[in-house]
Amino acid sequence: MNQASTPAAATAPDQDDNKLVAERRDKLKALRATQAAGGAVAFPNDFKPKDRAAAIHQAHDATEKEAFEADLAAGKKTIVSVAGRMMLKRVMGKASFATLQDATGRIQIYVVRDDVGEDAYAAFKHWDLGDIVAAEGHVFKTKTGELSIHATSVRLLTKSLRPLPDKFHGMQDQELKYRQRYVDLIMDETARARFALRSQTLAAMRAFMTEAGFMEVETPMLHPIPGGANAKPFVTHHNALDQDMFLRIAPELYLKRLIVGGFERVFEINRSFRNEGISVRHNPEFTMMEFYAAYWNYQDLMDFTERLLRDAALKAAGTLQLTYQGKPVDLSQPFARLTIREAIAAHTDIGAGVDDAAALIERLKKLGLSEAKDKLGRRSLASLQVLYFEEVVEEKLWQPTFIMEHPTEISPLARANDARPEVTERFELYITGREMANGFSELNDAEDQAARFQQQANAKGAGDEEAMFYDQDFVRALEYGMPPTGGCGVGIDRLMMLLTDSASIRDVILFPALRREANS
Numbered sequence: 001m002n003q004a005s006t007p008a009a010a011t012a013p014d015q016d017d018n019k020l021v022a023e024r025r026d027k028l029k030a031l032r033a034t035q036a037a038g039g040a041v042a043f044p045n046d047f048k049p050k051d052r053a054a055a056i057h058q059a060h061d062a063t064e065k066e067a068f069e070a071d072l073a074a075g076k077k078t079i080v081s082v083a084g085r086m087m088l089k090r091v092m093g094k095a096s097f098a099t100l101q102d103a104t105g106r107i108q109i110y111v112v113r114d115d116v117g118e119d120a121y122a123a124f125k126h127w128d129l130g131d132i133v134a135a136e137g138h139v140f141k142t143k144t145g146e147l148s149i150h151a152t153s154v155r156l157l158t159k160s161l162r163p164l165p166d167k168f169h170g171m172q173d174q175e176l177k178y179r180q181r182y183v184d185l186i187m188d189e190t191a192r193a194r195f196a197l198r199s200q201t202l203a204a205m206r207a208f209m210t211e212a213g214f215m216e217v218e219t220p221m222l223h224p225i226p227g228g229a230n231a232k233p234f235v236t237h238h239n240a241l242d243q244d245m246f247l248r249i250a251p252e253l254y255l256k257r258l259i260v261g262g263f264e265r266v267f268e269i270n271r272s273f274r275n276e277g278i279s280v281r282h283n284p285e286f287t288m289m290e291f292y293a294a295y296w297n298y299q300d301l302m303d304f305t306e307r308l309l310r311d312a313a314l315k316a317a318g319t320l321q322l323t324y325q326g327k328p329v330d331l332s333q334p335f336a337r338l339t340i341r342e343a344i345a346a347h348t349d350i351g352a353g354v355d356d357a358a359a360l361i362e363r364l365k366k367l368g369l370s371e372a373k374d375k376l377g378r379r380s381l382a383s384l385q386v387l388y389f390e391e392v393v394e395e396k397l398w399q400p401t402f403i404m405e406h407p408t409e410i411s412p413l414a415r416a417n418d419a420r421p422e423v424t425e426r427f428e429l430y431i432t433g434r435e436m437a438n439g440f441s442e443l444n445d446a447e448d449q450a451a452r453f454q455q456q457a458n459a460k461g462a463g464d465e466e467a468m469f470y471d472q473d474f475v476r477a478l479e480y481g482m483p484p485t486g487g488c489g490v491g492i493d494r495l496m497m498l499l500t501d502s503a504s505i506r507d508v509i510l511f512p513a514l515r516r517e518a519n520s
Contacts, residue, residue, distance in 0.1 A: 017162070017163060020162075020163045021161055021162055021163070024128060024159065024160065024161045024162070024163075025161060027126065027128070027159065028042065028159045028161065031156075031159060042159070043157070043158060043159070044155065044157055047081075047083060047134045047155060047157060049081050049082050049083040049102070049134065050080065050081045051080040051081060051082050052082070052102055052103070052104040052105075053082065053084065053100070053101070053102050053104050053105040053106055053107040054104030054105045055104070056080060056082070056107055056139060056147070056149075057105065057107070057147060060078070060139050060147055061147055063141070064141075065140075065141040065142075065145055068139065068140045068141055069140075072138075072140070077138035077139075078138055078139040079136070079137070079138050080136070080137065080138070080139055080149060081134070081135070081136040082100060082102065082107055082109075082134070082135055082136075082149065083100070083102065083132065083133065083134040083135070083157060084100035084101045084102035084106075084107070084132070084133065085100065085101045085102075085130060085131070085132055085133075085160075085186065086098050086099070086100055086101075086127060086128075086129055086130065086131050086132075086133050087099050087100070087101045087106065087129065087164075088129070089127075089129060091125050094112065094113045094114070094121075095110065095111065095112045095113070096110075096111045096121075096124065096125070097109070097110055097111070097148075098111060098124075098133070100133055100135065101186075107147070107148070107149060108142075108146055108147070108148040108149070109133075109135045109137070109148065109149045109151050109154070110137075110140075110142070110148050110149065110150045110151060111124055111135075111151045111154055112150070112151075115137075115150070115151065115152055116151055116152065116153055116154050120153065120154055120155075123156065124154050127156055128159075128160060128163070129160075129163070129164050130160030130162070130163065130164045130186075131156055131157075131158065131159060131160045132156075132157040132158035132160070133154060133155070133156060133157065134154065134155040134156075134157050135149055135151045135153070135154050135155075136151065136152055136153045137149045137150045137151040137152045137153070138150050138152075164183070164186065164187065165183065165187055171183060171184055171187060171188070175514070177191075178506050178511075178512050178514060179514055179517070181510055181511055194496075194500045194502065194507065194508065195508075195510060197316055197317070197496070197499060197500055198492075198496050198500075198508060200315070200316045201312050201315075201316040201492075201495070201496065201499060202269060202492070204311060204312045204315035204316050205269070205289060205308065205311075205312050206269070208307075208308055208311045208312065209267045209289075209291060209308075212265070212304070213265050214265040214266060214267045214291055214293070215263055215265060215266050215267070216266075216267055216268065216269070217255070217258060217263070217266050217267070217268055218268060218270065219248075219251045219254035219255060219258075219268060219270075220248065220254060221247060221248050221270075221271065222236075222238070222245045222246070222247065222248070223245065223246045223247075223248050224243065224245060224246075225246070225469045225470075225471050225473075226246040226248065226249050226468075226469060227249070227250070227252070227253045227468055227469060227471050227474065228248070228249060228250030228251065228252030228253050228413070229249045229250040229252070229272075229274075229468075230410075230412075230466045230467060230468060231249040231250075231274040231275075231276060231466055232274065232275045232276055232465045232466055233246040233247060233248075233249050233273070233274070233275060234246065234247040234273050234274075234275045234284075247273035248272055248273065249272055249273065249274050250272050250288070250290070250489065251268050251270065251272070251288075251290050252290060252413065252487065252489070253471060253474045255267075255268060255290055255291075255292050255487070256292060256442060256474070256477070256482060256485065256487065257474070257477045258292075259292050259294055259442075259482055259483065259485050260477045260478070260480055260481070260482045264293065264294035264295070264483070265291070265292070265293045265294070266291065266292055267289060267290065267291035267292075268289070268290055268291075269287065269288070269289045269492065270287065270288070271285055271286070271287055272285075272286060272287075272288050273285050273286075274286075278513060279505075280503060280504040280505060280506075281434055281494065281497075281504075281505050282505065283493065283505050283506065283509055283512050283513055284513050285509075285513060286491065286492075286493050286505075286509075287491075287492040287493055288489050288490065288491055288492060289489070289490045289492060290487065290488065290489040290490075291487065291488055292442070292485055292486070292487040293485065293486055293487075294483040294484070294485050295483060295484055295485070296441075296484075296485065296486030297425060297441040297484065297486050298404075298425040298426060298427055298439060298440050298441045298486055300486055301427070301439040301440075301441075301486040301487070301488045302335070302337065302402050302427055302429075302439070304488075305429060305437050305439065305488055305490065306334070306335050306400075308490070309331065309400075309436075309437075309490075309495070310331055310332070312495070312499075313331050313499060316499060317499050320332040322498065322499070322501075323501060324432050324497075324498055324501055325432075325501065325503060327398065327432075329398065329399065329400075329431060329432060329498065330399060330400075331400060333399075335400040335401060335402055335429070336399065336400065336401040336402065337401070337402045337404060337427075338401060338402070338403055338404070339403070339404050339405040340385050340386060340389050340403055340404070340405055340406065341354055341355075341385060341405075343389060343393050343397070343401070343403055344385060344388060344389055344392075344393055347392070347393045347396045347397075348392055348393065350363065350388075354385065355381065357379075357380075357381045357384055360381075360384040360385065360387075360388050361376045361377065361384065363388060363392075364376055364384070364387060364388060364391065367391050367392070369387070369391070374387070380407065380409060382407035382409065382422060382423070383407055383409060383410060385407075386406065386407060386410060389403070394430060394433060394434075394435075395433035396433065397430035397431070397433055398431070398432055398433060399431070400429065400430070400431045401429070401430050401431075402427045402428070402429050402430075403427060403428045403429075403430060404426065404427045405417070405420075405423040405424070405426070406423065406424050406426040406428070406440075407422065407423055407424070408421065408422055408423060408424050409455075411424040411426050411440065412443075412452040412453065412455070412456050412468055413440070413442065413443055413449075413452075414426040414440035414441065414442070414443055415440065415441040415442060415443045415444070415445075416443075416448075424440055424441075425440055425441035426438075426439070426440035426441075427439055427440065431498060432498060434494050434497075435491070435494070436490065436491055436494055436495060436498075437488055437489060437490045437491065438488065438489050439486065439487060439488030439489065440486070440487065440488075441484070441485075441486055442482070442484075442485040442486065442487050444478060444481075444482040444483070444484060444485060445478070446475055446478035446479040449474070449475055449478055450475045453468065453469075453470040453471060453475065454470060456468040456469070456470070457469065457470045493505050493508055493509060496508035
């Protein structure tokens with residue numbers, strides 16, 4: 001039995017891929033020659049499959065083999081036409097089996113020389129795994145009870161020039177999965193299911209938002225001034241305008257401009273970009289949903305965000321009792337709500353030291369933070385508490401927990417608390433030790449916003465690359481008057497990590513950022 005007629009598993013691990021590619025190119029060359037001589041087109045584009053594998057299985061899996069045989073004897077046939085990638089193939093003299101994979105699943109075809117014709121059968125025997133094949137015929141069940149299509153015609157639609165990975169081992173190199181996602185999706189049903197679930201989750205979230213009276217909008221990706229978050233932006237240059245532009249780090253300031261303009265509830269699901277590190281939870285290009293509602297505060301936002309995530313999980317994953325990396329996550333119970341101080345007290349033994357700057361500095365130094373690099377002695381008590389929380393407590397927040405009362409000095413766009421102006425009406429939502437959402441009552445005092453922008457500009461001038469720019473136009477927008485507003489951003493990629501039990505953010509991004517290949 002030649003290589004072209006065997007399952008991928010039979011290919012020797014050390015077989016030279018270049019030789020296999022050369023053999024396939026020779027086959028394509030022969031197809032082109034046939035076309036040039038007036039024969040079949042090498043890459044036809046006139047076949048439209050009327051049926052899908054999943055639908056055929058759904059309609060006929062329960063039908064008994066004998067029922068098909070009775071129908072056939074009575075002259076009744078269920079005729080179908082399918083197309084897909086050939087994943088398995090068994091050539092057995094005058095009859096052969098092949099398995100085609102389309103976007104919905106797999107279906108077996110039974111190819112008999114006398115039914116498809118001698119020329120078509122001879123060609124079929126030389127087709128390779130990975131080729132895109134069309135088949136027409138009637139549905140039946142084999143002796144072993146497998147639902148199949150008895151083909152009356154088969155056609156080669158696309159010649160695959162590269163061999164598929166070994167069937168039983170698949171793609172073992174994780175980076176190769178990310179770099180060649182197209183092959184990963186061909187070979188791994190769980191990868192296809194993961195990204196289908198992502199699409200379902202986004203659809204559920206969009207439906208939830210529109211049902212709640214929010215309008216979906218699109219705001220610029222290219223910003224003349226980056227803003228909306230403390231992060232280092234990507235910089236590019238617009239030739240026609242002759243000015244530097246920035247890939248957006250967040251859509252926040254444009255969405256709030258829309259609130260000023262009179263749209264009282266808006267949301268956007270789209271990309272943001274931050275020129276920062278890459279890790280299992282960070283990708284420089286990522287997806288967020290941000291939403292803003294006039295006359296809401298941060299308490300309203302927490303209530304709404306909780307309902308939003310529950311609805312998305314239930315509709316997409318079908319349950320609120322999730323498992324992430326072997327540990328349970330319960331979305332059915334009310335999410336915990338703690339201030340930063342309360343979270344530190346609940347998850348560490350620091351006791352009264354939570355309000356002692358010297359005690360916090362000592363503990364931070366023991367964790368490896370340095371005075372020179374981290375300017376510990378120059379930090380306020382509130383910012384030291386945040387730093388200690390991030391270093392020690394954050395990873396312990398496994399079950400859904402809202403963390404509240406972030407310092408005003410590190411929250412330049414959030415409204416300060418009326419009773420305690422040193423903290424803001426802000427929250428961050430943590431699940432599985434990761435930040436999933438960030439929201440706050442928006443600062444709508446134009447003069448206060450201008451002052452905070454100036455503080456950020458001063459910090460940037462002193463060397464803080466993540467500090468915000470001064471955005472005069474946004475201040476001007478606030479001067480026209482923005483109603484009391486609440487806004488929140490939800491990290492879609494991290495949410496998908498939770499819903500699909502994925503250890504790395506790269507597993508839920510179709511094409512994650514990677515270092516360029518050496519030979520590219």
